[in-house]
Amino acid sequence: MFETAIQTFTSPVVLFFVLGLFAAYVRSDLAIPEPIAKAMSLYLMAAIGLKGGVAVAKSGIDGTVIAALAAGIVAGFVLPLFAYVVLKSFGKLDRINSGAVAAHYGSISVVTFVTAGEILTGQGREPGGFMVAVMAAMEAPAILSGLMLARGAGSKSGTQSTGEMLHEVFTNSSIVLLLGAFAIGMLGGAQGFAEVSPFFEAGFKGVLCIFLLDMGLIAARRMMDSRAVTWRLGVIAIFLPIVNGAAGTALGIGIGLDAGSAAALGVLCASASYIAVPAAMRLALPEADPGIYLTMSLSITFPFNVLINIGLISAFAAMLTGAGGATP
Secondary structure (H helix, E strand, O other), X not given: OHHHHHHHHOOHHHHHHHHHXXXXXXXXXXXXXXXXXXXXXXXXXXXXXXXXXXXXXXXXXXXXXXXXXXXXXXXXHHHHHHHHHHHHHOOOOOHHHHHHHHHHOOOOOHHHHHHHHHHHHHOOOOOOOOHHHHHHHOHHHHHHHHHHHHHHHOOOOOXXXXXXXXXXHHOOHXXXXXXXXXXXXXXXXXXXXXXXXXXXXXXXXXXXXXXXHHHHHHHHHHHHHOOOOOHHHHHHHHHHHHHHHHHHHHHHHHOOOOHHHHHHHHHHHHXXXXXXXXXXXXXXXXXXXXXXXXHHHHHHHHHHHHHHHHHHHHHHHHHHHOOOOOOO
């Protein structure tokens, strides 16, 4: 287990993230221009969606895929409930902020998932391509669950905001691109992907490294500027990904997923959204404090997952399946 965690930490994609953290903390002027960062984000989502669709085209949709989708959707609804209780009781947050933060911890981080996919593949535990669809399916349930929890005490947001929020979720650029690329990959199959694979395969790891460098810079700088997060919320931002990740991995093994796919489900459950959910919360719950939910998800949970928790989840999945080393 320790060896797996060390292998994760020494991965180039993780080390570039560490470099970004270091550069920010020493107050270097290193920065990635916003247009370039956005282009890299679009590239990564298109690539992971395409490759996932191609993988499903090869394997087909069977009971395992359906079970994984169902598990992801259920997790998207249930995880915010657990987070909400912890945030209210230990974190001492009010109902609205508890619901808003809880939605983040039931949703997913695309970058965390992509990073985990690269690390797991390097360990010989490549997740199934259908996990891309599971990732996309977890976004909306978490937002709806968190919103219902927050509105229980009379949030001022009305029915019209709910409709606008749902539109925001389902037309969010990351969801549209991921699902669209996934569908293109399924329709084109391996033969169609071969035509564009030099672009989407050769540069993928390099782009991911630079993107994580940028994420390290952003996470560290936001943490240094934040004053809204208490030590209790900092503890929760680490506690939730540990518990959720272990539960998601065990659930994956329980429904028959291989070690890599189960670990990917664990990573999805452990991650916290910092793109789609904040956008939805700004629209549907303007009363909630972005300084709390963004700092927790982006500046604490995201670095913890990339640096430590992906390795722990991978090792846990290997332990549950009896695969101490790389899978054949």
